[in-house]
Amino acid sequence: MEMDTLRPVRPARPIAAYIGGKKRLAPLIVERIGAIPHRSYAEPFIGMGGVFLRRDRRPPAEIINDVSGEVVNLFRVVQRHPDALEAQFRFLLTARATYDVLQATDPRGLTDIERAARFLYLQRASYGGKVTGQTFGVSPLESAAVDRRKLRPLIDGLAQRLAGVVIENLPYGALLERYDGPGVLFYLDPPYHGSEDDYGAGVFPPGEFERMATQLADLKGRFLLSINDTPEIRRVFAAFPMDEVRLRYTIGRSAATEAAELLICDLRSADCRPQRSLFDNPHSREPRG
Incomplete structure (x- = not known):
């Protein structure tokens, strides 16, 4: 398949933090994705789009998906009603009282735009991009997380990037089945092994x-999977080519620690080795978002 199916696209920034993001690893994953020929690209676990939004080339067809209705509703509202979403933040402040009220609000009684604004506020104001067990996150060294002046360019950039993108709300397996075919590339970023409940009970059950x-073994298309490196993951995906990538993190002022991730790909790839290595030494660990 010809590589000239990919066209330049302006990357966008994730609109909020979200557990499961790939800020440190994204450049390497984006490079690897760009080296795999494809005419259609699909992400079953989009989260806040930590990899998708950092791509600088796009194929003719793009599909993003998440099992979370809150995530999908936010992307659909940004895609179709960006001005109305931004207007919801006209009088909202980064305040614990506001956070508590919105956290206690049942989203089922809200309009889609109100629901998207509530979710976006909580993701930006919560500590670490959590989606369960959220707590109000503040820092004496950072400006307010919910600031209309910050949100306007983020919403605009995301709305432009989502033009022409199909947005689904399916279990990952249903998305694979619906969109699989020659020329399709799936990038999968599932919950980390051992941290499945971080996304809610029953979202990613045992087994x-x-x-x-x-x-994945039966796909007609291609895939790239990123996951934390554990003995169980190596056992389950032993039939596929995989490559280990080591990252170094620090959290606050604590000592640096190393973590290993695996890039796993389909059997049509000779290996999963990226074109360059990644060895980070950041000053602080970013939330997975």
Whole structure:
């Protein structure tokens, strides 16, 4: 398949933090994705788009998906009603009282735009981009997380990037089945092994990695999967080429620690080795968002 199916696109910044992001690893993943020929690109676990939004080339067809209705509603509202979403923040402040009120509000009684604004506020104002067990996050060294002046360019950039993108709200397996075919590339960023409940009870149940491996083995398209490196993950995906990438993190003023991630790809790839290595030494650890 010809590589000239990919066209330049302006990258966008994630609109909020979200557990599961790939800020440190994204450049390497984007490079690897760009080296795999494809005419259609699909992400079953989009989160806040930490990899998708950092791509600088796009194929003719793009599909993003998440099982979270809150995530999907936010992207759909940004895609179709960016001005109305931005207007919701006209009188909202980064304040614990406001946070508590919105956290206690049942989103089922809100309009889609109000619901998107509530979710975006909580993701920006919560500590670490959590989606369960959220707490109000503030720092004496940083400006307010919910600031209309900050949000306007983020919403505009995301709305432009989402033009022409299909947005789905399906279990990952249903998305793979619906969109699989020659020329399709799936990038999968599932919950980390051992941290499945961070996304909510039952969202990614025990045994799901085995089911995923079975489905990936039967794909007509191509795939790239990023996941934390554990003995169980190596066992489950042993049939596929994989490469280890080591990252070094620091949290606050604590000593640096190393973490290993795996890039796992389909059997049509000779290996999963990226074109360059990644060895980070950041001053602080970013939330996975």
